[in-house]
Amino acid sequence: MVDYMNLTVEKTAGVMWLTINRPEARNALDAQTLTEINQVFLDAESDNDVRAVVIQGAGGKSFAAGADIQQLHERNALGALIPGMQGLYTQIENCSKVTIAAVNGYALGGGCELALACDIRVATKNAKFGLPELNLGIIPGAGGTQRLSRIVGKGRALDMVLTGKIIDGEEAERIGLVTYFTEEASLIEKVEKVASDILKKGPVAVQLAKLAVHKGYDVDSSTAMWIEKLSQAVAFSTEDKNEGTLAFLEKREAVFMKR
Numbered sequence: 001m002v003d004y005m006n007l008t009v010e011k012t013a014g015v016m017w018l019t020i021n022r023p024e025a026r027n028a029l030d031a032q033t034l035t036e037i038n039q040v041f042l043d044a045e046s047d048n049d050v051r052a053v054v055i056q057g058a059g060g061k062s063f064a065a066g067a068d069i070q071q072l073h074e075r076n077a078l079g080a081l082i083p084g085m086q087g088l089y090t091q092i093e094n095c096s097k098v099t100i101a102a103v104n105g106y107a108l109g110g111g112c113e114l115a116l117a118c119d120i121r122v123a124t125k126n127a128k129f130g131l132p133e134l135n136l137g138i139i140p141g142a143g144g145t146q147r148l149s150r151i152v153g154k155g156r157a158l159d160m161v162l163t164g165k166i167i168d169g170e171e172a173e174r175i176g177l178v179t180y181f182t183e184e185a186s187l188i189e190k191v192e193k194v195a196s197d198i199l200k201k202g203p204v205a206v207q208l209a210k211l212a213v214h215k216g217y218d219v220d221s222s223t224a225m226w227i228e229k230l231s232q233a234v235a236f237s238t239e240d241k242n243e244g245t246l247a248f249l250e251k252r253e254a255v256f257m258k259r
Helices: 031-045 070-075 084-094 111-115 144-152 155-161 169-175 184-201 203-217 221-236 238-251
Strands: 009-010 015-020 052-057 062-064 098-103 107-110 121-125 126-132 166-168
Touching: 009 031, 015 098, 015 107, 031 052, 031 084, 031 238, 052 062, 052 111, 052 166, 052 169, 052 184, 062 098, 062 111, 070 084, 098 184, 107 121, 111 126, 121 169, 126 169, 144 155, 166 169, 203 221, 203 238, 221 238
Parallel strands: 015 052, 052 098, 062 107, 098 121, 107 126
Antiparallel strands: 009 015, 126 166
């Protein structure tokens, strides 16, 4: 396992736990931290033992407070055009592994956008979500304007972006920004339960389901249906399909092969 400056990384039972470990800076996402997150996901993609990646923040007060403001102040227009944080979060969204954000504390700006890039978000009442970039004279630039509107709807997204309001985990769950809401003491237990439920499913089917949802969402319905149909055709060609259906018929738990 690589030694990281700003992260801690552990693997347990098919899950890679990525902890942003800068509590003194509210787990702000500076260039070094983003580079390290990128490396973790490159490693996860090539590790057949990893089927899910959980992202959390150290210290109990912040998931990730956002981008490094000093670095933002020094960036010019051409710098804003490089893939940067937006490119990394697209990579996370397209990851073949299931991604789960465990949010306790502040998830602001780039931190909120990081959570939005994950497949599933689990949050406590102490979680604080917001996109306050307009206060700095800029806009959310790591997918926030697009992912938030797709997840909670255009009206709620415009309200959060234009006012810069910060909402807690309970309200985030109510409007659909958060998938699961839980008590702070139960956060890890809830994340482990969600991950465990997913890891019981056919590995190839999980990857294909992610692909069908993500790639089908932004195209017309007819094209999306073909993406689903072709994904299903791939699933039907796998040993996972044979094992899953046979296990059902034999009234036993399926034993899927690792990929």
